[in-house]
Amino acid sequence: MIEDASAQAAKLGLALWTEDEAGPYQTAPYPGESWYEGNKPVCLPHEYVRNGTAKLLTLFEPSSGQLRVKGVTSTTNAVLHPWMKEQLSAILQTLPPTPLVEDDTANLLIWQRWQRGLCRPLGLGEKLPALRMLLVLNNLAGHLSVSLVCWMFDHGIMPLYTPVGGSWLNMAESVQRILKRRALECQHPQSSAEIIELLEATAEGWNHEPTPFEWGGRRAERRRRERLRRHRLGGSGARAVRPPRWRTPRAQQ
Secondary structure, eight states: OHHHHHHHTTTTTOEEEEEEEEEEEESSOOOOOOOOOTTOOOOOOSOOOOOOEEEEEEEEETTTTEEEEEEESOOOHHHHHHHHHHHHHHHHHHSOOOOOOSOHHHHHHHHHGGGTTOSSOOOOOSSOOOOOEEEEEOOOGGGGOHHHHHHHHHTTEEEEEOOTTOGGGOHHHHHHHHHHHHHHTTOOOOSHHHHHHHHHHHHHHHHHSOOOOOSSHHHHHHHHHHHHHSEEOTTSSOEESSOOOOOOOOOOO
């Protein structure tokens, strides 16, 4: 379902955003490449003082590459929920006006499409606004809060939760890895505030020339062709690069 949303949201006239919380990042020296003269690498201490950690709240739109981030020291519901509501409200204001719902039954079917096949579907009311956005996020308890989910429904947002072990479906995690590498490689921040400053400055630079993300792309197509070239083996999900060779049974003596 999340793969379908990543590939079809734009065709269906829906905005697709992804959300995640990165970290915690420690006040420790971070290894990596740096711009220094040859044979004179930067030397970082191997000991450090634990002076707090920082996390990064991230909203990412794959189709445009735009980021909305905030550095924090904790991600409790009291911190996360107000930020999400503020940012999602700002995003909705940039979308086309909300269309009027003329048929509640047909509108409900549009919402139910994104819960089809779930073992524990979210409770949908009979009257809902027009669906405007799909939001991919993980299934932490804070994201399943009744007050937050109801607020999303009231504003035309359908949350799509990644399953356990399915964080690779959330493209926000990909851009967070890029931000961490660019912001913290070869750095030795001394405080949580310094970590937050580095991460937010890197995100601001990213937004000056954002890189759109495409679900799958050429790499996924190569993997699909590779799977087609392999041969299925009976009794399991295994595949072979070439068909198993048949051997003629030896003649009985």
